[in-house]
Amino acid sequence: MGYLNLVTAPSLACSLVCVVGHRHTVAVTVLLLIGTAKGLFLARRERVGDAWQVSVPHFPMTGIYAVGIDNRGAKPRLLASVESSHFGPSVAVSDDLGASWREPEEAPVSFPKETETSLERVWAFAPGAASSPEVVWAGSQPSALFKSENGGVSYELVRSLWDHPHRPNWGAGFGGQAIHSILPHPADAQRVVVAMSTGGVYRTVDGGQTWAPGNVGIQATFMPEPERFPEYGQCVHKIARDAENPERLYAQNHHGVYRSDDDGQTWVSIADGLPSDFGFPIVAHPSKGNTLWNFPLVADASRFPVENKCQVFRSSDAGETWQAQSHGLPHAPFYATVLRDAMCTDNGSPAGVYFGARTGEVFASADEGESWSLVASHLPDVLCVRAITL
Amino acid sequence: MTTVLIPGALRSEVDGASRVTVDAHGTLRAVLDEVDSRWPRLGRRIRDEQGELRRYVNVYVDGEDCRVLSGQETEVAANAEVQVIPSVAGGADFDGDAILAANFAPWVQELGLTVEEAGPDFATLRLPWSDKLAREGGAMSGQALMAAADTATVIAISSAKGGFGPMTTVQLSTTFQRPVIGKDVLVTSRLTKLGRSLAFAEITMTAGDALVAQATTVYAIL
Incomplete structure (x- = not known):
């Protein structure tokens, strides 16, 4: 599919927040969900190059720590982790692209009484394998995995992981202790890989009956020298699965960028071509293998973009080499971080890539990161983004 | 009903x-x-x-x-x-140490008090041992303990109300039960009643596992 970069469109008069982009000829409607510290914004663009129409916030004054898009049914279902600092966490779903949301009467994600634990927040959603269309997974703080069998409306604790003998030793990173990444195997409903901070990667190959750590090769730089490669306990920030080779995973670690070619059992470094091995998000291309993006920060102790420059890095060879991509991104010194869930692709071809910063700016690329434009600015802190082509 | x-x-x-x-x-x-x-x-x-x-x-x-x-x-x-x-504090972390730093006289700050824990109806402060606080005989002076008890109550009320606001001590009555020598003192002020205009608190002070002093206080909320 080809498209043209033509002229800048004039400002549009509308009651919503508008950002002027470039006029293109290809109609690819994209819906971008922007979860922020003060609500969920829905941004929509009808054609490549059109301005983005950004909604007023849904769930105002709540933190939207995760959004999910389940595109397996006849129409997409949107999932949102909604957290009120007063009234606690919840999960809402929408079957009309975010126009209306519903939430069950009973708590959709909650810990059983005997755990003596209370949900703090939902950090991640993941639709299950195509063969189990009603299964949706959710990861929480404190670190726990939940499974829904009704399309993400209500969930049950996955006891096998909660009862794992390692659990008392899982720690908390700066952001809290949570399962933030869930990667169901696309073809094998028995296999799921999760990642948590701290704890690292765990995987099941028997439908969640048993779980084993999968951190061989991943470093824990915050440990003393002889213990830097523990069986578990690493602070893995985010993992992603390759689109073409489902055995291949990518990880952005708390210092370290890695690839696994055995479904998350062992890992090798792919950080050599990057200016820094620290960062939070890592995102795989939705359909093209060996292609991924991240957003490097200088270091744990210096959480600024490398050279104070707003730039993402893309690899097209599974991490062997990396290219900076910053065309259209701000030239001015850029100090904001991009959180682990604040970068995503859509499901288009070519893929759209999106990221948001804690300073409330959101950027989009319709050409796999070659060029970028602003979706919105001056939003609250951007916590997560997810996108879908309609 | x-x-x-x-x-x-x-x-x-x-x-x-x-x-x-x-x-x-x-x-x-x-x-x-x-x-x-x-x-x-x-x-x-x-x-x-x-x-x-x-x-x-x-x-x-x-x-x-x-x-x-x-x-x-x-x-x-x-x-x-x-x-x-x-609560007015929803979404904000209660920062008792910041309240300590911002609202007390310099000589109180020199006590080196830190907030160990604060909850909906209490606050626990640590009064670190210092030779400068010792009276003749080597034990910690009662004046320091009374100041710590008074200060802990300000933090407890602030925690309960979700933030610092103007208030003043109306009464503070202290009983000293054991001398403290060379040990930090943990000072816990627990509110027994928080009304619109008055707050009542009981304060216990311990060093090691031993109770060293107790106090009761009444505050006016301004």
């Missing part, structure tokens, strides 16, 4: 009503259990899945904060009024 006053942010769960009546009394827990069964979504915004009141939701029984009464065991008489109010 008990009347439950609903804050604006939760009224969508009860068709916009600002107050509902429930056929339950006896204890606050019984009233909230009835709220849960009739409006589960409202109920889970007030208490978490373990039945605990959410940290930043305050519940008043006939005008008194249940946390300085008996929590969910607080007695609710027939025809009582239960008011649910989101």
Whole structure:
């Protein structure tokens, strides 16, 4: 599919927040969900190059720590982790692209009484394998995995992981202790890989009956020298699965960028071509293998973009080499971080890539990161983004 | 019947009503259990899945904060009024050390007090041992302990109210029970009543595991 970069469109008069982009000829409607510290914004663009129409916030004054898009049914279902600092966490779903949301009467994600634990927040959603269309997974703080069998409306604790003998030793990173990444195997409903901070990667190959750590090769730089490669306990920030080779995973670690070619059992470094091995998000291309993006920060102790420059890095060879991509991104010194869930692709071809910063700016690329434009600015802190082509 | 006053942010769960009546009394827990069964979504915004009141939701029984009464065991008489109010501190972490740094006289700050813990009705401060605080004979001076007890109460009231506000000590009565030599003192001020204009607190001071002093105090909320 080809498209043209033509002229800048004039400002549009509308009651919503508008950002002027470039006029293109290809109609690819994209819906971008922007979860922020003060609500969920829905941004929509009808054609490549059109301005983005950004909604007023849904769930105002709540933190939207995760959004999910389940595109397996006849129409997409949107999932949102909604957290009120007063009234606690919840999960809402929408079957009309975010126009209306519903939430069950009973708590959709909650810990059983005997755990003596209370949900703090939902950090991640993941639709299950195509063969189990009603299964949706959710990861929480404190670190726990939940499974829904009704399309993400209500969930049950996955006891096998909660009862794992390692659990008392899982720690908390700066952001809290949570399962933030869930990667169901696309073809094998028995296999799921999760990642948590701290704890690292765990995987099941028997439908969640048993779980084993999968951190061989991943470093824990915050440990003393002889213990830097523990069986578990690493602070893995985010993992992603390759689109073409489902055995291949990518990880952005708390210092370290890695690839696994055995479904998350062992890992090798792919950080050599990057200016820094620290960062939070890592995102795989939705359909093209060996292609991924991240957003490097200088270091744990210096959480600024490398050279104070707003730039993402893309690899097209599974991490062997990396290219900076910053065309259209701000030239001015850029100090904001991009959180682990604040970068995503859509499901288009070519893929759209999106990221948001804690300073409330959101950027989009319709050409796999070659060029970028602003979706919105001056939003609250951007916590997560997810996108879908309609 | 008990009347439950609903804050604006939760009224969508009860068709916009600002107050509902429930056929339950006896204890606050019984009233909230009835709220849960009739409006589960409202109920889970007030208490978490373990039945605990959410940290930043305050519940008043006939005008008194249940946390300085008996929590969910607080007695609710027939025809009582239960008011649910989101705390002003929601979304902000209570920073007792920042309050210490910003609101006390320099000589109090020189005591080196730090906030160990603060909760809905209490605060625990650490008074570090210093030779400068020792009186003749080598034990910590009572003046230092009294200042620590007074300061801990300011932090406890601030924590309960969700932030610092003007207040003044009306009365502070201290009993000294054991000398402290060479040890830090943990000072816990627990509010026994927090009203609109007066607050009452009991303070215990321990060093090691030993009780060294106790105090009671009354504060005027300005």
